[in-house]
Amino acid sequence: DTGVSQDPRHKITKRGQNVTFRCDPISEHNRLYWYRQTLGQGPEFLTYFQNEAQLEKSRLLSDRFSAERPKGSFSTLEIQRTEQGDSAMYLCASSLALTPLNEQFFGPGTRLTVL
Amino acid sequence: QQQVKQSPQSLIVQKGGISIINCAYENTAFDYFPWYQQFPGKGPALLIAIRPDVSEKKEGRFTISFNKSAKQFSLHIMDSQPGDSATYFCAAKSAIQGAQKLVFGQGTRLTINP
Numbered sequence: 001d002t003g004v005s006q007d008p009r010h011k012i013t014k015r016g017q018n019v020t021f022r023c024d025p026i027s028e029h030n031r032l033y034w035y036r037q038t039l040g041q042g043p044e045f046l047t048y049f050q051n052e053a054q055l056e057k058s059r060l061l062s063d064r065f066s067a068e069r070p071k072g073s074f075s076t077l078e079i080q081r082t083e084q085g086d087s088a089m090y091l092c093a094s095s096l097a098l099t100p101l102n103e104q105f106f107g108p109g110t111r112l113t114v115l
Numbered sequence: 116q117q118q119v120k121q122s123p124q125s126l127i128v129q130k131g132g133i134s135i136i137n138c139a140y141e142n143t144a145f146d147y148f149p150w151y152q153q154f155p156g157k158g159p160a161l162l163i164a165i166r167p168d169v170s171e172k173k174e175g176r177f178t179i180s181f182n183k184s185a186k187q188f189s190l191h192i193m194d195s196q197p198g199d200s201a202t203y204f205c206a207a208k209s210a211i212q213g214a215q216k217l218v219f220g221q222g223t224r225l226t227i228n229p
Contacts, residue, residue, distance in 0.1 A: 042219030106158035
C-alpha cells in the first residue's frame with residue numbers, strides 16, 4: 001500500500017525562475033489537494049481536484065500558480081516567476097470521496113527555497 | 116481571519132503524563148474535526164478525527180473530546196511517550212456542499228521528557 005508521493009522533495013531555485021512539482025495520490029483516490037505550509041504554521045489550502053476537475057481555488061493561489069490533474073491521477077503544481085515569499089513546504093493530499101469521513105492523507109511535501 | 120484557534124503553542128510533558136491540546140472554532144458549518152501529527156521534515160499524518168454527533172472518540176492512547184455548544188475540541192494523549200514528541204495540528208472542514216478544504220490551527224509543539 002503506497003501512500004501519497006511527491007517529487008522532488010527539495011527544490012532550490014533563484015527568484016524569477018519557474019518550478020513544477022508533482023504529486024501522485026493514493027491509488028483510486030479521486031480527490032487531490034494542494035496545501036502550502038510555512039515554518040511554524042499550519043498548512044493552508046491552495047486548491048483541490050475531483051478527478052480531473054479543479055473545483056476550488058484559494059485566494060492564496062495567485063495567477064503565478066497553476067495546478068493541473070489532466071487524467072485524474074497525478075497532479076502538477078507550477079509556480080511561475082518565483083518570489084522569495086513562495087519559499088514554503090508544498091503539501092499534497094488525497095482522499096476518496098463518499099467515504100464516511102473523507103479523510104485526507106498527506107504526502108511528505110516538497111520544500112521550496114527561493115534565493 | 117483565523118477560523119481555528121489552537122493552544123498552547125508549545126507543551127512539555129513528562130513521560131507517562133497526559134498531554135492536552137485545545138482548539139476552538141467559530142464557523143458553525145464545520146462538521147469534521149481531524150487531528151494531525153507532524154514530525155520535522157515530514158508531511159502531516161492523520162491521527163484521529165471526529166464528527167459533532169459524538170462527544171468523545173478514543174483510539175488507543177489518543178482521545179478527542181468535543182463540546183459542540185462551546186465550539187471547542189481537544190486532543191488528549193494518555194501515557195505520553197518520547198516518540199509522541201511532534202507538532203500537532205487540529206483542523207476543521209465545512210459541511211457546505213463542495214467545500215473540501217481543511218482549515219488548520221497554528222499547531223502545538225509537544226515535547227515529552229523521558
